Amino acid sequence: MKINGISYRSVWRPSDDDRSIRIFDQTRFPWTVEILELRDAGAVADAITTMQVRGAPLIGAVAAYGLVFALQDDASDAGLNQAADMLIATRPTAINLRWAIERMVARLESVPAPERVTAGYAEADAICDEDVQVNEAIGRHGLDLIREIWERKGRQGQVNLLTHCNAGWIATVDWGTALAPIYMAHDEGIPVHVWVDETRPRNQGSLLTAWELGSHGVPHTVIADNAGGHYMQAGRVDMVIVGTDRVTAQGDVANKIGTYLKALAAQDNNVPFWVALPSSTIDWRVRDGVKEIPIEERSGDEVLFMTGLDADGNADRVRIAPVGSPAANPAFDVTPARLVSGLITERGRCEASETGLRTLFPDTP
């Protein structure tokens, strides 16, 4: 997508340096656009852990390059496996991270050590290129849903969507997942409006999704997380569309904390609740998401402090709870499949169930 008229991916290899990658420091958005150069596995791991780079598909793609950087220092089997374990451990919930690393290991373990770096870069490049194509397909399949709503409304007014957190192009290599259909609908001339959940505590909605949509000219309104149910009750939400960090074999959905509450409100108000995901987000090895998906616990300081601009336009960090008050900070929750209207994947839409997923992905073991 574009920033100030210039097309970018969220991760890229500079043409003049074949031993590094570039990413945006997403902790600086929307106040500044800062590009980071990464050229070793440790720096990649730190960028993922600190969420300078975030978004389930994107952390998988960036970690793939991190594995290659590690092989530049030690291309042995031990070096490959140690780097894989280190990178997978950076964040536990998004399965795309493990999926990407396991794909890289499977590709490289049979390659002679001296050839692993070259083969690794090729595989990481392929993961990135495929992510762009997959997300564009998700966009097309989700666009059909938005078109159906627009037609059902007699092509009158606007299509009101609600999204949570950021599942836009900066959460992937490009296009995004939940936002891809919205971009395509807007570009097609369908009048869409997006209720953007601020998404406490890190505010990926107000800081990232609002910035993305605004940069693309998509009408949107930032709302407190707790306002979503109110707008659904008022009939002002035609569809909820979110991304996900892991979908189980039976269709349970792990996503940013607060998603489950939105799904409950959506069901109570008969608002369609759709989840957009690439197949790299499906974890066929788990069924019960509530019982089996590890939920990342992040620092309580993310709840106790907020970052924004002060009156002089300078980024600042302020405490928003009494000194001494502890905070808990689960980064994700799990929405049971029964609350999900359907899944939007690169192969089409399906119900959130094993049958639905197997219909689209019959070739999965």
Ligand SMILES: CSC[C@H]1O[C@H](OP(=O)(O)O)[C@H](O)[C@@H]1O
């Ligand atoms: C297409 S991004 C999917 C998912 O990843 C994000 O998590 P985080 O910002 O913590 O990396 C968020 O839950 C998105 O919905």
